[in-house]
Structure formats: C-alpha cells, structure tokens
Amino acid sequence: MVEKALVKVGILFGGKSVEHEVSLLSAKNVMDALDLDRFELVPIFVDKAGRWLLVDSLDALLEKTAAESDGAAVSYGPVVSFVPGGQGRLIHLSDMASSTYVDVVFPVLHGLCGEDGSVQGLLKLAGVPYVGSEIIGSAIGMDKDVSKRLLRVAGIPIAPFYAFKRGDAIDCRKVLEELGLPVFVKPASLGSSVGVAKVVDASGLQAAIDAAFKFDAKVLVEKFIEGREIECAVLGNDDPVASVVGEISSSHDFYSYEAKYVDKKAVKLTVPASIDSTIADRVRALSVQSFHVLCCTGMARVDFFLSKDGSLVVNEINTIPGFTSMSMYPLLWQATGLAYRTLISQLIELAMQRFAQNEELKTSF
The missing domain is CATH 3.40.50.20 (Rossmann fold)
Incomplete structure (x- = not known):
C-alpha cells in the first residue's frame, strides 16, 4: 500500500x-x-x-x-x-x-x-x-476607512468618523464639534492597536493625529462608543459560519497593544459572552454579513461595541486574526466545538478548495 x-x-x-x-x-x-x-x-x-x-x-x-x-x-x-x-x-x-x-x-x-x-x-x-482572504478582501479589511465606508453603504452600523491623508488640512475644532469627546485616533491600516490613542481633551487631538501619521499615511478620528467589546469569528468561503460570541474587558483605558500582548493580567476574555441570546444571534448575523460585504474568504474576526441599550456597532474586521495564547479567534472556535488542530486543518482545506475552484475559471475567450 x-x-x-x-x-x-x-x-x-x-x-x-x-x-x-x-x-x-x-x-x-x-x-x-x-x-x-x-x-x-x-x-x-x-x-x-x-x-x-x-x-x-x-x-x-x-x-x-x-x-x-x-x-x-x-x-x-x-x-x-x-x-x-x-x-x-x-x-x-x-x-x-x-x-x-x-x-x-x-x-x-x-x-x-x-x-x-x-x-x-x-x-x-x-x-x-x-489561507485567508484573497487580494481584494485583504486590502479592504486592512483599510479601516474603506471597510467602514462599505459597511455604511450596506446598512451595517459603524461609528461616525473622519479619515485624513498625510498633507490634508485638518480642522480639529470642526472634527470635535461633530464627533464630540472623547475620540479615538488610529492609523487606517494597522492592527493590534499600534499607534492608537484615546483623546479626552481637545488640546491633545492634533498631537495624537501627528503620532498616528508616524505609522501610516492615512489616519482615522473616530467617535467614542461607550459599550462592551464583543468579538465573533467567521470561518468559510462561499457559505461561512459564525462562532459563539466572546467578550474582552480590560483594566487599561482601552484594549491597547500592551493589554493584548504584554500585560496579560489586564485582560479578561469571556467565552461565550454573557449576553442575551437574541443579541448574540444578531452579532453572528452581522459578522457573516460583514464578511460577505468586505469580500472576505477563509477566516476573519469581527469586532463590535455593544451599548447599554442593546445596539451594536461594528468596529473593524481582521482578516488574519491573532493565533497567540491570548487570541480570541481560536478561543471562540474552541468554545464552539472546533478544536485548535481541526481549525488549522479546516483553514488549509478551505484554501485548497478555493484555489481549485479558481483554477476552473477560463483564462481565454
């Protein structure tokens, strides 16, 4: 044999x-x-x-x-x-x-x-x-400005924001009149909260923007949404499925790079999240919808804010989520009943299936 x-x-x-x-x-x-x-x-x-x-x-x-x-x-x-x-x-x-x-x-x-x-x-x-999203889904998911605009057009709730390119004239007073305080300033195309700042005083906005521009050529200023941080994992190609819902809470002022990867005691991961089943179902549905709208394939983690009134806002999508010991994507699937090793195998299988399907497409006419 x-x-x-x-x-x-x-x-x-x-x-x-x-x-x-x-x-x-x-x-x-x-x-x-x-x-x-x-x-x-x-x-x-x-x-x-x-x-x-x-x-x-x-x-x-x-x-x-x-x-x-x-x-x-x-x-x-x-x-x-x-x-x-x-x-x-x-x-x-x-x-x-x-x-x-x-x-x-x-x-x-x-x-x-x-x-x-x-x-x-x-x-x-x-x-x-x-493994993971193709070119278009990866590019869209990485650019928070583009992804948020597409989500908004699709009727998916997002936080109000401004996007600025290097060299743009920025009227900080006008931004704060519309968004209020506090606001979050973040590079448009980075993850892991690198370069992100929470601005609580008007005098600090320009400095936060300048600091974010050190990491990216485009910067977002986003309205602060008070609420719980909720995350959901998505897996699949044409017919993706969503995991159970998890929650992240941090003793830091926000879920910063240090809180994610350095100060492990500062973060509490609750999987599954202690939320109403109707809201959890809504999170899963919005996660799959966002996955489709942003042209994702393979895998993604969708992050939300859940307000006290039960309303949801999509914060961002991550097309290559973390796989560290503190990362939510594999933890969410383990809680859903998919073992870590099986998850990795399925992601590889999805990649090979998508490749085989694309190979069947005609390249001449």
Whole structure:
C-alpha cells in the first residue's frame, strides 16, 4: 500500500511590520497545532528587512535571534523567493539550482505587507493556494476607512468618523464639534492597536493625529462608543459560519497593544459572552454579513461595541486574526466545538478548495 504524500504547508511569518513580534507568537501556536499526520511543516521567516528565509523551526529562529541580540554572528537558512507561475516553487537565491516546494501557504503575518493584499497578490502570481482572504478582501479589511465606508453603504452600523491623508488640512475644532469627546485616533491600516490613542481633551487631538501619521499615511478620528467589546469569528468561503460570541474587558483605558500582548493580567476574555441570546444571534448575523460585504474568504474576526441599550456597532474586521495564547479567534472556535488542530486543518482545506475552484475559471475567450 502506497502511503499518501503529506501536504507541504508553508507557514509564512515575521514580516516587515510593527506587528512582527505578534506574528512570531501566532506562528508558534499554528506550527504546534499542525496535524503532522497530514501536513509537512515548511517554516518561512520574513525578517524586518523583508527577506524571506527558510528556517528549521520557530524555536531555532528564536534562539538565533537571541544570539544575534548578543552580537553573535547568526546564520539563517537560505534566502528564497516564490517563482511566478511556479505552483509553490521557492527558489534558493544563493543557489539558483536548488528549490523547495510547498502545496499551500498559511500566512501568519499581521499588518502591512502581510494582510493588506500584498502577499496575497504575490502568492496568487506564484500559483499557490493560501489561507485567508484573497487580494481584494485583504486590502479592504486592512483599510479601516474603506471597510467602514462599505459597511455604511450596506446598512451595517459603524461609528461616525473622519479619515485624513498625510498633507490634508485638518480642522480639529470642526472634527470635535461633530464627533464630540472623547475620540479615538488610529492609523487606517494597522492592527493590534499600534499607534492608537484615546483623546479626552481637545488640546491633545492634533498631537495624537501627528503620532498616528508616524505609522501610516492615512489616519482615522473616530467617535467614542461607550459599550462592551464583543468579538465573533467567521470561518468559510462561499457559505461561512459564525462562532459563539466572546467578550474582552480590560483594566487599561482601552484594549491597547500592551493589554493584548504584554500585560496579560489586564485582560479578561469571556467565552461565550454573557449576553442575551437574541443579541448574540444578531452579532453572528452581522459578522457573516460583514464578511460577505468586505469580500472576505477563509477566516476573519469581527469586532463590535455593544451599548447599554442593546445596539451594536461594528468596529473593524481582521482578516488574519491573532493565533497567540491570548487570541480570541481560536478561543471562540474552541468554545464552539472546533478544536485548535481541526481549525488549522479546516483553514488549509478551505484554501485548497478555493484555489481549485479558481483554477476552473477560463483564462481565454
């Protein structure tokens, strides 16, 4: 009896992003959960210079990174690049005759050049399946300005906001007259609350905007919505399903980067959330609707604010949610009855199914 070949899964992590370290934490969990009876792991590390390198494991990488910080010479694996139309071929740039192949890629990249459509476009040109949303869904989901405008047109409730590009004339007084205080200032295309500030005094608005512009070329100023922070996970392609609903509460002033990844004691995750079943059903329905409106596939986490009067506001969608030990996406699915390992397997299967469907499309007329 011939044994079935393992599916080679390229775990793509790191990235040229302020969320580089978060990606390492997520990738560690994904790698540990991979079903090695079905899949073969191929770790692909993207360093902060943007180089793609094969590594033996994330543990080895972390050891090398520690040595590097001590000034020791560090040797990673070969620098590689996908070949356009190569169906998963990674050519070794130091030895062009050498190649590594993967059958599917699992991007565990957060932020710019990771979940904004850039990598997705590269992988599409390479002719290899990949987990998560395609180019358009990734790009839309990453840009909070564009995604909020699309949600608003679809009749999905969002918080009032202004969006400014670098160089725009900004009338802070006019903004506050319309939005009131406090407001949140955030880069348009970053996650993990990087560069986000809560402004409680009019005199601090311009400084917060200037600080956010250090991370992005477009900045949002958003009306503060008082309410509970509710999250829901979505899984699927054409017929996605929603998980149970969870709640995040923090002793910090808001769910900041530090609260998410540094001060674990500051955060309480409640799964499932203690909310009325009718509201929970509404959250799930809005999550799936938002997933469709924003052209998502594979996976996404949809974040809400729940006001005291029971009204819901969609805060944002995350097309490559975190997979750290504190991340809600896998926790929500575990509470729904989908084990972590099974979730990772299903995400890979969804990627390969979508790729096979797209391959059936005509390319000539």
